[in-house]
Amino acid sequence: MAIDEVKIGGLGASRRRVEDNRFIRGKGNYVDDVVLPGMLHMEILRSPLAHARIKSIDTSAAYAIPGVRMVMTGEMMAARNLAWMPTLSYDTQAVLATDKVRFQGQEVCAVIADDPYIARDGVEAIVVDYEPLAPIVNPEQALAPDAPLIRDDKVNQTNNVVFDWEVGDREGTDRVFAEADMVSELELHYPRSHPSPIEACGSIADYDRATSKLTVYMTSQAPHIVRAAVSMVAEIPEHMIRIISPDLGGGFGNKVPVYPGYVISILASILLERPVKWIEDKTGNLISTGFGRDVYLKGKLALRKDGKILGVRMDTVSDHGAFFADAQPSKFKIGLIHSAFACYDIPTAYLTNRGVYTNKSPGGVAYRCSFRVTEAMFFQERMVQAAADDLGMDQAEFRRINLVKDDDFPKRTPFGFLTDSGQYEKCLQVGLDAIGYDDFQNQKAEAAKRGRLLGLGISTMTEPLGAGNSREYDILGIKMFDSAELRVHMTGKAILRTGAKSQGQGHETTWAQIVAHELGIPAEDIVVEEGDTDTAPFGMGTYASRSTPVAGAAVSMVSRKIRAKARKIAAHLLEVSDEDIEWELGRFYVRGAPDRGVSIQECAMAAYSNVPDGMEPGLENNAYYDPPNLTWPFACYIATVEIDPLTGVWDVIRVVAVDDCGVRINPMIVEGQIMGGLTEAYAMANMQFITFDEDGNCVGSNYMDYLLPTAWETPGFELHEVVTPCPHHPIGAKGIGECATVGGPAAFVNAVMDALKDIGVRNIDMPLLPDRVYEAIQTGSDVSGHPPVKNR
Amino acid sequence: MYPSRFRYEAPTSIEEAIALLSSLEDAKVLAGGQSLIPMMKLRFANPANLVDINNIPDLGYHRADSDGSFRIGALCRHADLEKSKILGEHQPLLAAAAPLVADPIVRTRGTFVGSVCHADPQGDWASCMVALGGSIVAQGPSGKRTIPVKDFVSGPFTTVLAHNEIAVEAVIPPAQGTRTGGYLKLERRVGDFATAAAAVSLDMSDGVVKDAGIGLTGVGAQTINASEAAEALIGSRLEDDVVERAAELAAAATSPRGDHRGSADYKRHIISTFVSRIIANVQRAEMQVA
Numbered sequence A: 001m002a003i004d005e006v007k008i009g010g011l012g013a014s015r016r017r018v019e020d021n022r023f024i025r026g027k028g029n030y031v032d033d034v035v036l037p038g039m040l041h042m043e044i045l046r047s048p049l050a051h052a053r054i055k056s057i058d059t060s061a062a063y064a065i066p067g068v069r070m071v072m073t074g075e076m077m078a079a080r081n082l083a084w085m086p087t088l089s090y091d092t093q094a095v096l097a098t099d100k101v102r103f104q105g106q107e108v109c110a111v112i113a114d115d116p117y118i119a120r121d122g123v124e125a126i127v128v129d130y131e132p133l134a135p136i137v138n139p140e141q142a143l144a145p146d147a148p149l150i151r152d153d154k155v156n157q158t159n160n161v162v163f164d165w166e167v168g169d170r171e172g173t174d175r176v177f178a179e180a181d182m183v184s185e186l187e188l189h190y191p192r193s194h195p196s197p198i199e200a201c202g203s204i205a206d207y208d209r210a211t212s213k214l215t216v217y218m219t220s221q222a223p224h225i226v227r228a229a230v231s232m233v234a235e236i237p238e239h240m241i242r243i244i245s246p247d248l249g250g251g252f253g254n255k256v257p258v259y260p261g262y263v264i265s266i267l268a269s270i271l272l273e274r275p276v277k278w279i280e281d282k283t284g285n286l287i288s289t290g291f292g293r294d295v296y297l298k299g300k301l302a303l304r305k306d307g308k309i310l311g312v313r314m315d316t317v318s319d320h321g322a323f324f325a326d327a328q329p330s331k332f333k334i335g336l337i338h339s340a341f342a343c344y345d346i347p348t349a350y351l352t353n354r355g356v357y358t359n360k361s362p363g364g365v366a367y368r369c370s371f372r373v374t375e376a377m378f379f380q381e382r383m384v385q386a387a388a389d390d391l392g393m394d395q396a397e398f399r400r401i402n403l404v405k406d407d408d409f410p411k412r413t414p415f416g417f418l419t420d421s422g423q424y425e426k427c428l429q430v431g432l433d434a435i436g437y438d439d440f441q442n443q444k445a446e447a448a449k450r451g452r453l454l455g456l457g458i459s460t461m462t463e464p465l466g467a468g469n470s471r472e473y474d475i476l477g478i479k480m481f482d483s484a485e486l487r488v489h490m491t492g493k494a495i496l497r498t499g500a501k502s503q504g505q506g507h508e509t510t511w512a513q514i515v516a517h518e519l520g521i522p523a524e525d526i527v528v529e530e531g532d533t534d535t536a537p538f539g540m541g542t543y544a545s546r547s548t549p550v551a552g553a554a555v556s557m558v559s560r561k562i563r564a565k566a567r568k569i570a571a572h573l574l575e576v577s578d579e580d581i582e583w584e585l586g587r588f589y590v591r592g593a594p595d596r597g598v599s600i601q602e603c604a605m606a607a608y609s610n611v612p613d614g615m616e617p618g619l620e621n622n623a624y625y626d627p628p629n630l631t632w633p634f635a636c637y638i639a640t641v642e643i644d645p646l647t648g649v650w651d652v653i654r655v656v657a658v659d660d661c662g663v664r665i666n667p668m669i670v671e672g673q674i675m676g677g678l679t680e681a682y683a684m685a686n687m688q689f690i691t692f693d694e695d696g697n698c699v700g701s702n703y704m705d706y707l708l709p710t711a712w713e714t715p716g717f718e719l720h721e722v723v724t725p726c727p728h729h730p731i732g733a734k735g736i737g738e739c740a741t742v743g744g745p746a747a748f749v750n751a752v753m754d755a756l757k758d759i760g761v762r763n764i765d766m767p768l769l770p771d772r773v774y775e776a777i778q779t780g781s782d783v784s785g786h787p788p789v790k791n792r
Numbered sequence B: 001m002y003p004s005r006f007r008y009e010a011p012t013s014i015e016e017a018i019a020l021l022s023s024l025e026d027a028k029v030l031a032g033g034q035s036l037i038p039m040m041k042l043r044f045a046n047p048a049n050l051v052d053i054n055n056i057p058d059l060g061y062h063r064a065d066s067d068g069s070f071r072i073g074a075l076c077r078h079a080d081l082e083k084s085k086i087l088g089e090h091q092p093l094l095a096a097a098a099p100l101v102a103d104p105i106v107r108t109r110g111t112f113v114g115s116v117c118h119a120d121p122q123g124d125w126a127s128c129m130v131a132l133g134g135s136i137v138a139q140g141p142s143g144k145r146t147i148p149v150k151d152f153v154s155g156p157f158t159t160v161l162a163h164n165e166i167a168v169e170a171v172i173p174p175a176q177g178t179r180t181g182g183y184l185k186l187e188r189r190v191g192d193f194a195t196a197a198a199a200v201s202l203d204m205s206d207g208v209v210k211d212a213g214i215g216l217t218g219v220g221a222q223t224i225n226a227s228e229a230a231e232a233l234i235g236s237r238l239e240d241d242v243v244e245r246a247a248e249l250a251a252a253a254t255s256p257r258g259d260h261r262g263s264a265d266y267k268r269h270i271i272s273t274f275v276s277r278i279i280a281n282v283q284r285a286e287m288q289v290a
């Protein structure tokens, strides 16, 4: 009798997360839980100023504190050629400042001491003499003709521009705009935000002089990339480096880059020959590590009277902070921002991007952004709504006219990607029906009688996941494939290892489900391990929603290799030829004689006890998966809001989410990802941003100023699904890690703008804080939110 | 958290606590710890000695006395007030504010009296106390003294308490007639300090305002006592023009600073809107009773 796939925890099973067993018992093993004999503790002194020359550093008082072992300065690092390190974007970043500090929170010194209290006492005792320089907190200041040069350390740098980049067809787009019936324009700023993993970053470096081996426990979403980077920076041979990324308390892209703290702890361990632990605090995390967004848009759509979009023009400026340290495919300077408008049928498009340096912490591609796709889709959906309003056309109808049709796949996007499959109009319709679109105008009129403004916002988008095929996607030349290794033991139990690294996504649960689907081994019989570079196969790590599309596919492929070998063993056991063997979940049988069969577990036993002549014993293999294309999930998010015009406070009435992420491996985990993403989307739209005052002080350096919504204010989410399998992924999955974070914000912002469009307001920059909404209502005009914060 | 080195004492009587505060250098009272501990974590506060008063018995009360006054002991937690069965009946303003102070986690530890002692211009309870004309009873080596809250807070994060005095209770005077009122707070999120908030207390008799008080949160360098606005209400029947005038006077009493929560003008506007709204809510409730 055939096995019930859901019962064994295969595809479609909402299996409980196996990792939660240890997490909810407090038995997780995070970097800070690791204690090594003789371990010392490190704390970093950070710059209080955004831009200043370092005149002198006096560490004598710190050295005088009993228990302080070493104080590391930029000068010490420089003596070992480690004051600067390469970034993942072909730039350099200061490890410890030597010449200048370039943002508030930059690493200036590090104290290594017997315990973390003494390390902090040591940090307080260091005296640094700074000569303040004018700080730059936005691109306008950075590009001013008399702007101070931030990167005077770089030989050929004469201004604050990091790069200029363009994509698309400039002339074709110009032509279309010249002929358009109407041009709709929109300017806005997607503010800087920051991932908020519960666990901040940290490392324990343990250099063993006797074996010459360096072991580093580290909060990394991509331990193999770190191994390569450390090998290059610290000039230690790669096989003498072991990176262990144990349980991670969230990542959200924050834990992809290599941070100064890691490098300093490594050098400290080498110099002191003792393990050195560095655990960043929350403020350190918020003011110095990888952030998201901070991009400015001038967008234009060329429109025909009947609502057809003829062309797109996007001019963008991105604020990268003091160093260009994005972790993204090297070929694309501003990530996959040119995936914008991929769900719409638009013939021509052109995009420019200028990256600038400012006196702010480096980064830009963190926070569930899928390599800047978050900005792309936000810009897209804000431009779409503005265009519909400018045309005086119904926003749903405007989208319907322009969405790619089901029969058109694979479809070339306006900027040249190839989308794989989808049912866009159907998703939109499911969403409209669920929210009660046709009745909304009545509700709006009712609310008006109570003095309240109602609005409905839609966001429809497809985003590119699963970077990516080796032709186009690499980081510093290393191709972005991924891997899996599967060992089936003789009793039919198994261990699976991948080059990905879960930070809460539930890989231990879902990877086992893929194996169960491919081999019929119950998911509970499969243990999944990731994060140790000495044992796991090479992989590029987990971010940008790439693990199910890439590593997950590798899990399928390695399982199929195992099945192919097991089939030969089955033929041997059943004494028939290979061609006469049939497969059903968990079992091989003889064609035409279904009763004569052997289970996958029996094959496993035979692999170690009774292999056919000439066959290698054992049942294990690995697979490297190089995806043929990106995967393209689609989503339609709809929010309704009510505004109190006297305070500018807006409340969410309802949120409907329709996600098509292809085949769902574990529906419960998928729903968790969507709800988490929508919560973040709501946060960004409503309250969350990192801004700066004119002195370059970070406003948002702690969780009283940088707001995470709690269960109290987070709205309820109504989830719906449509399933269009990915045609090129082995199990038809597309990925879901970031869809709601990417597509969600525009739904909330569009809803507020829908409520305000009758009074002439076209844009308020996120977050839509009550005072901004109130100002827009009072003045009937747009409200911009770029830094510096106004003190008036 | 990694604060500076400090010494910790846990006395079991007020007298012992006062003696410790008198003898120890640079000592601070530790009540709920919800303001002091975060400041020590950030090393903004580095007291050499902590005198923890949590082991002193019989300080967790809140009660209405027979003379009509209302008393809140030094270890009465925000959550005790939030869950109180008697608070709403006697002190509607406090009952309105209780669920808006901090978040549920902080409320289980933080104390009412500690909040007033902390004198944060964004603290909610001090505004309520100002509106209610309440006082703090301070006890030191030479006995007790009662200090009205409007005089107790001497500046941002500073009070008139001597280094060896403990605030043992808060006292709210009896109502002149029926006490009503309310608290409205604009916060960006649960657990956030106020962008702006208003506390209005009204003692009413036969539809006439016998006594009134207005305290404002987050719109100046310290808790604001909008006494002119409150006086404008006294003797009135809360006619529309009177309320409007009081709301304007309340806004005029503020001196907010523009920041990432909103401009100064916006905060002023919120205060006048909230003062009018609280009074409108009170009137609506009265109408329902009548």
Ligand SMILES: Cc1cc2nc3c(=O)[nH]c(=O)nc-3n(C[C@H](O)[C@H](O)[C@H](O)COP(=O)(O)OP(=O)(O)OC[C@H]3O[C@@H](n4cnc5c(N)ncnc54)[C@H](O)[C@@H]3O)c2cc1C
Binding pocket: B028, B029, B030, B031, B032, B033, B034, B035, B036, B037, B038, B074, B100, B101, B102, B103, B106, B109, B110, B111, B112, B113, B114, B115, B116, B117, B118, B120, B122, B123, B124, B125, B161, B165, B166, B167, B168, B191, B192, B193, B194
């Ligand atoms: C996340 C968070 C959010 C918060 N949000 C709000 C908010 O929205 N609104 C709000 O009003 N508050 C808020 N607070 C502060 C909270 O209400 C505190 O509980 C309160 O401010 C202090 O009370 P405590 O008992 O915790 O005092 P502690 O922290 O123990 O002490 C605070 C100060 O008062 C002194 N002190 C305390 N008790 C006495 C006493 N009996 N005699 C003499 N001195 C004393 C201490 O020495 C110290 O200087 C928040 C706190 C946190 C952590």
